[in-house]
Amino acid sequence: MAVVAVFNSELTHDQYDRIISELEARGHGKMDGRLHHVAWNSPEGWRVVDVWESEEALGKFANILMPLMADLGLSVPPPAVYPAHNILS
Numbered sequence: 001m002a003v004v005a006v007f008n009s010e011l012t013h014d015q016y017d018r019i020i021s022e023l024e025a026r027g028h029g030k031m032d033g034r035l036h037h038v039a040w041n042s043p044e045g046w047r048v049v050d051v052w053e054s055e056e057a058l059g060k061f062a063n064i065l066m067p068l069m070a071d072l073g074l075s076v077p078p079p080a081v082y083p084a085h086n087i088l089s
Helices: 013-025 055-072
Strands: 003-009 036-040 045-051 080-084
Touching: 003 055, 013 036, 013 045, 013 055, 045 055
Parallel strands: none
Antiparallel strands: 003 045, 003 080, 036 045
16 A cells, blocks of 8 residues: 655755755665655645555665664654555556
């Protein structure tokens, strides 16, 4: 079942871009199982919404993202994860 992961963090625009660049440099720019990725900067901080094919796919990504963020000296709170009811493209 597809899941939606909602990340709310205090990352800056530059920190987010650095994470994306590092993921790409390490061969993880296009993750298997990620259907959609949307990110924006709000007055409260950086927001990301990902749609994943399954909670397992999200977990595999977390196992890549968390060590990468530690390498960069960054951290974010865990996302809120919800089962997707409907996905329209």
